[in-house]
Amino acid sequence: MATRLDTKMVPIPSAGIVPERDSGKMPVLVAAHLGITFGGLKAVDDFNISVGPTEIAGLIGPNGAGKTTVFNLLTKVYEPTHGTILINGRDTHNMSTVEVNKAGIARTFQNIRLFNNLTVEENVKLGLHNSINYTTLEGVLRMPRYWKAEKEAHERALELLSIFDMQDLADYKAGNLPYGAQRRLEIVRALATNPKLLLLDEPAAGMNPSETSELMDNIIKIRDTFQIAVLLIEHDMNLVMGICEGIAVLNYGKIIAKGTAEEIQNNPAVIEAYLGKKKEG
């Protein structure tokens, strides 16, 4: 079981709070007044968050609160109708999903989206796609640069897979992996794009308690080795309260509470959102 982190959260001038160690640095992600409406429905409204460059942040909320929609806004699957998103201080206005990824956001999906007919290694190599350096023609003609780059990519892919001890699975079809391994592979593929911020959408879904605790250790390991920020959506409160430094609670598209694990646990608005209101009298 991962040890509980005692990080002091401090407010920063732009918006929200970040861990004390990140206070002097530019936050990797700042979302201000973010919102999207589908027809008349405000799916996300006035969403504000800031994530420090080495912070593990959590986004929780009851089902249908709009958590995944926030991820889709951050990665520009949907173009937000209101607000701004800054990645490392860069405005992502009018950027496409591909450009957002190049700017430094990688993500996993709630309903796993792997390249099922390709092998595990090929999946990771696709994450490395933009760092593999040769043209299509060089690839078809098998020029020396092809062999060199492919060899490097192969080694890098195995190295990344070894984070989760998956290098033995490199030749399996991704679609044939067990559920937990597919989730882990998605994280490896996201990491391969060399992100500054990793968005994990329910990484522990479908995992048993021992797998979850292993995952918690691995998320901390990833943060420490790659020195990146992680923002995760999760329903498993052990995981969220165990590793997340700053937590935001979303309900009906609005943030109802922000703070450290303790603050969130004792917040009456959060308790009400999850359990309902206590009957008077």
Add this chain to the structure above:
Amino acid sequence: MKNVQRKISLNKTTKSNFVTYGIVIAAFVIMEILMAAGMVSSLLKGLLVPICVYVIMAISLNLTVGVLGELSLGHAGFMSVGAFSGAVVSMMLQSVIPDAIPRLLISLVVGAIFAAIVGVLVGIPVLRLNGDYLAIVTLAFGEIIKSLITNMYIGLDENGLHFSMIKQKFELAEGGKMLIDGPIGLSGMRKVDSFAIGIVLILLCLMIIFHLVNSKSGRAIMALRDNRIAAESVGINVTKYKMMGFVISAAMAGAAGALFASNYSALQASKFDFNTSILVLVFVVLGGLGNMRGSVIAAALLTVLPELLRAFSDYRMLAYAIVLIGIMLVTHNPAIADRLKQIKIKQYKKSADRKAAAMEKKMVRQTAKKEGK
């Protein structure tokens, strides 16, 4: 240990690719030997180049359907563009380059380039669509190309190249040569013996596809097929790679068309109709999506089959359909596949049992020896 495993699997792909090349080369060698021995009927001899053409058509369509994952019903359109552009250039160069072979090579390249250009033009609007919509638009494209070429008049005289879509407005100077004469199409071409070139072209197309699929770009194309949203999320430019797959496929079809044209002395645009597109799609489906070797074999067999069925005369296409359904049932039936698997497992179990029995015997013998001592 891990490294050993990897090497084996890498070799597997390469080995499988070389088996495919080997099949094509072996087929070529066998046909050449049979022809030298005079054992090939003139009917089959006439089919050799069309077989090559349809094999290339099948593997190029397999790139679109199997690797890129988009159903295209207008593949014959690209073939048509390649055939007519290639043949026109070849006829224009007749006086400059009297030798037929270099002219054919030029016409193959020209056919591929023109088809690629049309591929880009069609691809821009079409590749915004998915699935059924894309199929319908490519179907329309095939028909439009057919109508366009059927109504096209191109001629050559001392003033240069003439082009018109209206016959009445089309006049050539004395001694001018008609290249494409509307519905009559191309005529007066010299046939070229291009079987060997066809085989080389098949090998070239196979090589391009195999190398593409095992490179960064090919992986990106397959990633789009498997999951577009995930591909975007890891920074893969969807439009670029979709277009790349589509255009390479179109260019190969264009080269195949130019090769096809070289085998006839006259050619009409109506030859490249919807039925041809569907025929090629049948090769691809029968051979297996994404399976290039399957496409090669299916295209070759199904091109020869109608000729072999001439004995059935009027019922020829009926027999063709029955054979086709039969093959589909056998190769694509999950019940039969399961059955085959069971047989394999049974054999495996049998051999495992035998091994276990042998082991047991050995053990018994050894213990007996020990006890004897």
